[in-house]
Amino acid sequence: MQLVEQYVRLFAGRPNLKQGTPADISLAEVADILYCTHRNATLTLKKMQNQGWLHWQPGRGRGNRSVLTCLLAPDDLVFTVAKELVQKGDIQGSRQLIGQYQQEWQGLEEDYSRWMSSQFGLSVSREKGNGERVDTLRFFVSGPFRILDPIRVLLRSQTHLVKHIFDTLVRFDPATRTIVGQLAFFWESDELGKEWTLYLRKGVLFHHGRQMNAEDVCYSLLRLMEAPSRHRWLTHSIQSVQAIEDHIVIVTLQQPNHLFLHALSKEYVSIVPKDYVVQMGEGFAARPVGTGPFKVIRNDDSMLVLEAFQPYFAGRPFLDRVELWCVPELQDEAETNHLQLLRCTTGAGIVPEQDGVWNGVSRHEQSFQYVSLNGAKPGPLHDLSFRAAVAAILSGEALRADLKGSRQPVEAWGEAVPFLPEEEMSAFLKNGKDCDYSGEKLLLYTYPDLDHVEDAMWIQARCAQYGIPIEIVYVDPEELAQSAMLREADLIVDSANVDERLELSLLEFVYAEALSIHHHVDEQGRKKVEKQMKSLLEAKTKTDREDEMKKILAILQKRHTFVPLYSNRIEMQAHPRLSGISLDAYGWVDFSRVFVRA
Structure with a gap:
């Protein structure tokens, strides 16, 4: 950032400077413009030359002036560096840079917003080295996701992400309108519906590498029961939780509850790893670990990045990554239009396809x-x-x-x-x-x-x-x-x-x-x-x-x-190469089902 400011100052300090045109200038003049010593001026010019922004030919001998050739216009440089910052993942830094100069150059912010919009949707690229194809789905959001702990989330957007990072013991199948197994593959209850025995899958891995067991299930349920969570109502009927063996849990209720399994299917009752939660403390909310199809590999003020969890017990997702970029102005615009677009961009090694008929997906929210x-x-x-x-x-x-x-x-x-x-x-x-x-x-x-x-x-x-x-x-x-x-x-x-x-x-x-x-x-x-x-x-x-x-x-x-x-x-237009797109009751896409056709 400082180097960009120095380049802009250098360009403004000599009104006769023109892009691509050599100009005579002394090192002393450069130092005066940049408010620094001769030594620092030399180092700064060298850095700029290494970046490919200018060419500096120092004068040799007494009376020989140096020659400076600025290769980029200041506004082009700011735009270029802003894009480079985005590509490195520093979205906040990129936005701050544009904000610093948007008043100085008319149209800079508009051009930047237009370029940012082009990054939205699906990006198909090749990894350097092995050439392996990487399918990334990218969205804009209004702010960072600082809380992704299942018992603490409040917004539907947070809850939707929890569904991809964690699993519940059972899940509700909207197609059949029945409860089906997830982390628990079988269950039974007494005649009154007060005592439930849950049998857990073996070999299920948390994202940090440890296998899930009955102790994690007991800890997760008790944690929700005892924490100052807004979702404790889901466990109000529970009297006790007991691990019988490594993969068997008995839950005793205070009174019959034939909706108990429905409660266990709620995202807030997701299973968490006891050791990791205790180790991370408050940090667990922003860097959670679950058993779900995607794991969190980055979560900060610039973006949240989810990566496919290779050993996921229910089958690896087809997408490789999901990125949610924090760009409030673009996300607000999308919300205003009530229209989400999933565009497709092509990277190295992928042959572009002519746009066909875009697929329209819509749903009336039940919320x-x-x-x-x-x-x-x-x-x-x-x-x-x-x-x-x-x-x-x-x-x-x-x-x-x-x-x-x-x-x-x-x-x-x-x-x-x-x-x-x-x-x-x-x-x-x-x-x-x-x-x-x-x-x-x-x-x-x-x-x-x-x-x-x-x-x-x-x-x-x-x-x-x-x-x-x-x-x-x-x-x-x-x-x-x-x-x-x-x-x-x-x-x-x-x-x-x-x-x-x-x-x-x-x-x-x-x-x-x-x-x-x-x-x-x-x-x-x-x-x-x-x-x-x-x-x-x-x-x-x-x-x-x-x-x-x-x-x-x-x-x-x-x-x-x-x-x-x-x-x-909710309406969505999806690129012809995207398949597996459907909207849930909250109007969100199940990322684990989306795939890209060749």
């Missing part, structure tokens, strides 16, 4: 955006009648009509409240019918992400039409996951994690401490939900569980605890 109403907090929303009025005002249908974009009707659990004509809502509030509201300001908390900001501002404007002032407070996800902050808010705009495991998704929606519903249900509603949740866990058949789910949702809707706003429609 949905909602606003919760805090009926547990003393204040206006504690009044059920006032909550009903506010819920009617915050119609998902009206929001989607106004904001448009990729917002679609919620399909996961349906709308929570019917849409009321505006004249009915206006009269309801104007007359103060059945509610005691005196114009108090309500606090709305949400994230500073673009979609959350748009939703929050719409809610603010919508409520203002009916005389309800809203103050918006933007906080980071880690902050908003704090119980005290969730209880303090009158309203929260958040998203619910919903996938094909509908019953488990509902349990998470109600019980996860990082979500507002857990803290916003009023006392009467909480008692009713608890009673139905017990029946849900004890229900043995799918039909019975579906009936219990409907009853729980009916309680939440009748208590006006939340209003579903919309689900997103």
